[in-house]
Amino acid sequence: xxxxxxxxxxxxxxxxxxxxxxxxxxxxxxxxxxxxxxxxxxxxxxxxxxxxxxxxxxxxxxxxxxxxxxxxxxxxxxxxxxxxxxxxxxxxxxxxxxxxxxxxxxxxxxxxxxxxxxxxxxxxxxxxxxxxxxxxxx
Amino acid sequence: xxxxxxxxxxxxxxxxxxxxxxxxxxxxxxxxxxxxxxxxxxxxxxxxxxxxxxxxxxxxxxxxxxx
Numbered sequence: 281x282x283x284x285x286x287x288x289x290x291x292x293x294x295x296x297x298x299x300x301x302x303x304x305x306x307x308x309x310x311x312x313x314x315x316x317x318x319x320x321x322x323x324x325x326x327x328x329x330x331x332x333x334x335x336x337x338x339x340x341x342x343x344x345x346x347x348x349x350x351x352x353x354x355x356x357x358x359x360x361x362x363x364x365x366x367x368x369x370x371x372x373x374x375x376x377x378x379x380x381x382x383x384x385x386x387x388x389x390x391x392x393x394x395x396x397x398x399x400x401x402x403x404x405x406x407x408x409x410x411x412x413x414x415x416x417x418x
Numbered sequence: 419x420x421x422x423x424x425x426x427x428x429x430x431x432x433x434x435x436x437x438x439x440x441x442x443x444x445x446x447x448x449x450x451x452x453x454x455x456x457x458x459x460x461x462x463x464x465x466x467x468x469x470x471x472x473x474x475x476x477x478x479x480x481x482x483x484x485x
Contacts (some may be wrong), residue, residue, distance in 0.1 A: 323460055326466050326469050329469050333469070333476050336476045336480050337476055347484060366481055367481050370481070373477070
């Protein structure tokens with residue numbers, strides 16, 4: 281049942297992508313590359329965390345289906361491959377929060393750009409394994 | 419509007435309850451993202467704290483090994 285739900289996420293992502301105001305739900309928020317001249321604000325940090333969290337929530341549905349035995353036969357291997365990327369996120373996320381809270385823009389920009397690159401990698405890895413995480417713009 | 423887009427909207431609306439049932443809080447997520455998409459809009463400290471807490475929880479949950 282849940283694997284069926286997972287398949288249904290694809291048209292929902294497309295639908296949401298069609299709605300300009302709700303574009304971000306498909307993780308379509310524009311996560312532009314940051315520089316010193318384009319500092320990372322707390323809202324920017326929230327955007328990247330929301331984008332990543334949306335992707336993680338979809339992946340959690342897939343993982344739940346896998347545990348319940350209703351996902352595809354390769355799901356355990358697929359999840360392990362995606363986790364290789366998602367396990368890199370926690371230390372970066374913690375660093376970004378600290379740098380943003382302390383207005384350390386040099387380090388915040390570096391870590392922010394690393395996190396957005398990881399986001400792209402997570403989506404690419406998931407897509408190559410047949411898990412659609414939405415139509416992001418970054 | 420393009421009929422294909424209308425069809426997708428209809429499908430999306432039909433499927434929203436299924437996503438909610440799967441544990442994805444669509445309403446809250448859309449509201450947060452709409453706030454962030456507005457020029458000059460800003461999230462409160464409480465909202466940012468919640469985003470951080472939700473992300474921490476979801477990430478930790480997904481990153482645990484599959485039994």
